[in-house]
Amino acid sequence: MSTETLHQTWYMxxxxxxxxxxxxxFLVVTLVQPVIWLFLFGSLFRKVVELPGxxxxxxxxxxxxxxxxxxxxxxxxxxxxxxxxxxxxxxxxRFLTTPVxxxxxxxxxxxxxxxxxxxxSVLIVLLGKLGGADYPGGIGGLLVLLLASVLLGTVFGAASxxxxxxxxxxxxxxxINSFLLLPLTFLSSAFMAPGLMPSWMRHVADGxxxxxxxxxxRSAMSAxxxxxxxxxxxxxxxxxxxxxxxxxxxxFRSYQQSV
Amino acid sequence: MTTxxxxxxxxxxxxxxxxxxxALDGMxxxxxxGTVFGLLGPNGAGKSTTVKxxxxxxxxxxxxxxxxxxxxxxxxxxxxxxxxxxxxxxxxDPVATGRENLLLQGRLYGQRGAALGRRADELLxxxxxxxxxGRLVRTYSGGMQRRxxxxxxxxxxxxxxxxxxxxxxLDPEARTAMWEEISRLAGEEGLTILLTTHYLxxxxxxxxxxxxxxxxxxxxxxxxxxxxxxxxxxAVHVELRDTPDEVDARxxxxxxxxxxxxxxxxxxxxxxxxxxDDGPAAVPHVLAVLEQQGAAVASVTVARPSLDDVYLRYAGxxxxxxxxxxxxxxxxxxxxxxxAGGAR
Numbered sequence: 001m002s003t004e005t006l007h008q009t010w011y012m013x014x015x016x017x018x019x020x021x022x023x024x025x026f027l028v029v030t031l032v033q034p035v036i037w038l039f040l041f042g043s044l045f046r047k048v049v050e051l052p053g054x055x056x057x058x059x060x061x062x063x064x065x066x067x068x069x070x071x072x073x074x075x076x077x078x079x080x081x082x083x084x085x086x087x088x089x090x091x092x093x094r095f096l097t098t099p100v101x102x103x104x105x106x107x108x109x110x111x112x113x114x115x116x117x118x119x120x121s122v123l124i125v126l127l128g129k130l131g132g133a134d135y136p137g138g139i140g141g142l143l144v145l146l147l148a149s150v151l152l153g154t155v156f157g158a159a160s161x162x163x164x165x166x167x168x169x170x171x172x173x174x175x176i177n178s179f180l181l182l183p184l185t186f187l188s189s190a191f192m193a194p195g196l197m198p199s200w201m202r203h204v205a206d207g208x209x210x211x212x213x214x215x216x217x218r219s220a221m222s223a224x225x226x227x228x229x230x231x232x233x234x235x236x237x238x239x240x241x242x243x244x245x246x247x248x249x250x251x252f253r254s255y256q257q258s259v
Numbered sequence: 260m261t262t263x264x265x266x267x268x269x270x271x272x273x274x275x276x277x278x279x280x281x282a283l284d285g286m287x288x289x290x291x292x293g294t295v296f297g298l299l300g301p302n303g304a305g306k307s308t309t310v311k312x313x314x315x316x317x318x319x320x321x322x323x324x325x326x327x328x329x330x331x332x333x334x335x336x337x338x339x340x341x342x343x344x345x346x347x348x349x350x351x352d353p354v355a356t357g358r359e360n361l362l363l364q365g366r367l368y369g370q371r372g373a374a375l376g377r378r379a380d381e382l383l384x385x386x387x388x389x390x391x392x393g394r395l396v397r398t399y400s401g402g403m404q405r406r407x408x409x410x411x412x413x414x415x416x417x418x419x420x421x422x423x424x425x426x427x428x429l430d431p432e433a434r435t436a437m438w439e440e441i442s443r444l445a446g447e448e449g450l451t452i453l454l455t456t457h458y459l460x461x462x463x464x465x466x467x468x469x470x471x472x473x474x475x476x477x478x479x480x481x482x483x484x485x486x487x488x489x490x491x492x493x494a495v496h497v498e499l500r501d502t503p504d505e506v507d508a509r510x511x512x513x514x515x516x517x518x519x520x521x522x523x524x525x526x527x528x529x530x531x532x533x534x535x536d537d538g539p540a541a542v543p544h545v546l547a548v549l550e551q552q553g554a555a556v557a558s559v560t561v562a563r564p565s566l567d568d569v570y571l572r573y574a575g576x577x578x579x580x581x582x583x584x585x586x587x588x589x590x591x592x593x594x595x596x597x598x599a600g601g602a603r
Binding site for chain 2: 099
């Protein structure tokens with residue numbers, strides 16, 4: 001990547017972050033939603049830890065990584081809406097006729113989404129702490145969770161951007177998201193210990209990137225982390241994120257075929 | 260006209276969109292450096308597609324495009340540095356201020372530091388946005404937004420400026436102000452402007468040369484005066500009371516055609532058009548022939564040739580009829596309205 005591309009990435013990221021900070025309603029909604037999940041799921045499932053074999057002391061301890069990861073998925077999967085808006089407004093076309101590199105344009109999306117996901121995750125972790133959650137893995141474990149949620153968010157953000165550029169229909173993004181969010185979350189260990197899941201679900205979860213983020217995060221956050229699990233799932237997420245960003249940069253080409 | 264290499268040279272451009280819509284069909288234009296060139300045509304004629312190809316946004320299926328001496332297909336990066344683009348849609352970031360938009364635009368072209376800030380302020384001043392420069396663009400009026408768009412296109416001092424329908428959607432006052440601004444730009448040393456419009460009046464007023472575009476290719480080209488001059492004489496428009504059927508229409512055209520003072524007779528619906536060297540003198544004869552044929556007349560208009568007539572002649576359709584898109588008819592009415600009322 002050339003220095004020019006790095007500069008451009010920085011300017012474009014700045015633009016996007018400013019835009020978010022200037023839309024307080026959007027900001028509040030993205031931050032309030034995970035709080036509601038934390039409260040609702042926390043109250044609803046409080047007693048599941050009493051099930052034999054659940055293996056966690058308090059449900060809140062178990063729930064915090066679940067909400068962090070679910071929020072990372074649900075907020076990033078709407079990234080395509082922003083891209084659509086930029087297409088409709090003509091902003092994307094304006095940038096595409098300047099010397100800015102396509103890589104810088106896509107990098108800026110990734111950076112902005114990464115920053116948002118990280119901020120959201122930190123807030124959830126802090127709220128959990130306030131509510132009495134315990135993080136035996138310490139700061140190192142929390143950093144792994146943060147990184148895993150950012151990588152997972154990148155996967156969904158890039159995919160959503162690609163869909164936005166290819167289909168250019170809000171309805172498609174809404175449809176795909178409503179269809180995917182809950183199955184992806186519930187076919188993972190977000191809210192329920194894997195040991196208590198039906199075995200077919202457990203097998204599906206093994207191939208679910210949402211679950212990779214949870215396995216990596218939870219393992220690193222435990223008192224006795226299994227670093228093999230952390231590295232294998234984290235590595236898979238990284239590979240998937242790189243592939244998704246590459247693919248979504250490629251979609252500029254097919255977008256330009258249709259303008 | 261300068262003897263320097265043309266600023267834009269496009270030849271044989273064709274483009275079919277996915278879904279089979281043929282947008283360009285052998286489009287070709289040559290724009291001399293330092294001039295204002297107008298692409299005139301109804302919505303869907305292929306003007307915007309041509310601009311998208313010349314500005315490296317879209318790729319043609321076939322054909323060549325040289326912009327500022329660079330091949331737009333093989334070296335789009337070089338073309339991008341040399342051009343400024345004001346697209347149909349604004350493209351300015353609504354949640355940034357006008358000044359921030361300009362600064363970012365300049366940075367993308369490698370402008371930095373104090374020179375960058377000076378250039379942004381200079382353009383804000385020039386486009387009467389100095390006071391609004393610190394406000395978010397979403398608070399701007401349509402005219403202000405459009406002026407900012409032009410300023411964005413000029414930020415890096417391009418050699419060729421593309422203005423795609425620069426006044427569409429503006430109220431008459433803002434349109435006049437934009438016309439003045441474009442005229443001023445045209446006077447700037449070395450700047451070439453390629454303007455697309457579906458307003459006949461706009462092309463007539465701003466462009467030194469005009470290419471009339473219809474169904475993806477150029478059907479006529481020249482200076483506005485040349486184009487109008489080729490028509491030799493006045494247009495006589497007759498509104499009939501009833502729509503003649505196909506046979507009657509042909510009979511009317513033939514009967515009038517035999518009459519030496521008028522030529523190029525066309526009948527479209529209730530509207531009959533012909534051309535005459537001396538329009539007012541031809542009117543009584545035309546009316547006599549129509550009466551003979553039993554066609555009742557609702558109104559007669561005589562007009563000096565307008566670009567609308569040029570369009571009719573080359574595209575075989577009236578401009579307003581061809582312009583099926585939104586907002587077209589209201590604007591194209593400007594031209595005939597000026598000549599309503601009969602004799603010159």
